[in-house]
Amino acid sequence: MELTAVGKRYGRRERWILRGVDLAVGPGELVRIAGRNGSGKSTLLRLVAGIERPSTGRVARPGPAAYVPERFPPALPFDAASYLLRVGRVHGLSAERARRRAGELLDRFGVADRAGTPLSRLSKGTCQKVAVAQALLPEARVLLLDEAWTGLDPEARAVLDEAAAERAAAGGTVLFVDHDPARLAGLTSAAYRVGTDGVLRPVEDGVPEPAAGGPxxxxxxxxxxxxxxxxxxxxxxxxxxxxxxxxxxxxxxxxxxxxxxxxxxxxxxxxxxxxxxxxxxxx
Structure with missing residues (x-):
């Protein structure tokens, strides 16, 4: 996955949210994107996902991306299982494969008993689990997690940690944004920060070193x-x-x-x- 001289602004007279972004991330990499609130982190992930187009430059992906947005719209007219089935079909999975993957993920996140519940009646935390499940379901080559851990209980956060590491281990490319600086510590291959000027820079010493001492x-x-x-x-x-x-x-x-x-x-x-x-x- 590669971004070349990417810039983004919403209007010719508006400020640049991102400018001159060059980023190459290979298979098996797990990359943190950091920055202040409003700095352009979510915009960067939406550009990679193909949800938005860059104002300048080029975004090249090795295939479709799966994306957990910062805010998941729960008012969709589906229950959890049928929504995941539709997502799987959109990504090209057979109906049987999509149903099986949906069941596996709902079970893994501890919400299999709410598979038939309309999204509009699910709690915020359960909705977030469905939002994460829809991104993990297709096993896409690019996985984008925008504050995906927010609203999850500790057990579900641990499951998502594990799932992100598994996707990278299987050769996927994973980019994530999270407010916890220790998120996936020791597993990330690189870290970058979006500055207030819209420029993406490597974080010096961004990959945590293993803790000294201990077993x-x-x-x-x-x-x-x-x-x-x-x-x-x-x-x-x-x-x-x-x-x-x-x-x-x-x-x-x-x-x-x-x-x-x-x-x-x-x-x-x-x-x-x-x-x-x-x-x-x-x-």
Missing amino acids: VMEVEVDVPDGAPLPTALPGAPEVTALAGTAVRLAVPAAHSDALLRRLLLGRPAVRVLAVRRREEGER
Whole structure:
């Protein structure tokens, strides 16, 4: 996905919301977009989604994007399940596949019992879960999350964290905006900030480093034919070459689950040989 010299303003005499934006994000990347309220973060995501057109420049995507808007319109004339079915069909899924994915996601977010409830009668939190589900449903190559965690309960926020990491691990491109600076810490591959001048700049030290101290997990894997490991691995693991095509990855324990998912779902697929906790004082 690539933005080249992108600018946006709403009227020839209006101020530039975005100007001169150059951004290239590859498959498997999970990227944070930061900035003050009103700085243009949501506008940037809408341009990537194709909802709005740039005033200048070009936006190129590898395929359709799935998007969770900052505000989801709950007054649509559907119940949760039929709405998700329609979204799936729009994205080209078969009716059977769309129904199955809808059921899986409603269950994953703990609202399967409200599948037949009209959207207008759902609570704000449940509506937000449906909004997230509709973006995850098609497994699009580009996933855009605009404050998607707002209004979710802690359990659902954790599910969305996991789902975003899974989408990137499967080769998707994920851009997200969130007010919590710790959101997906250790998993992001890059971070950018939209300035008050509308210019997008890399955030220095935007990818959080693994926390010092604490328990460490070691994951030994065999990489077929000595192929390179997937890029931007969660937790920025310390890599040690072993015999043959095997390597050992040492990562803070808090990132070990995400690392294993990325290794097992990413490309190239690797074979996990062993997982162990590094004892204190070991190197």
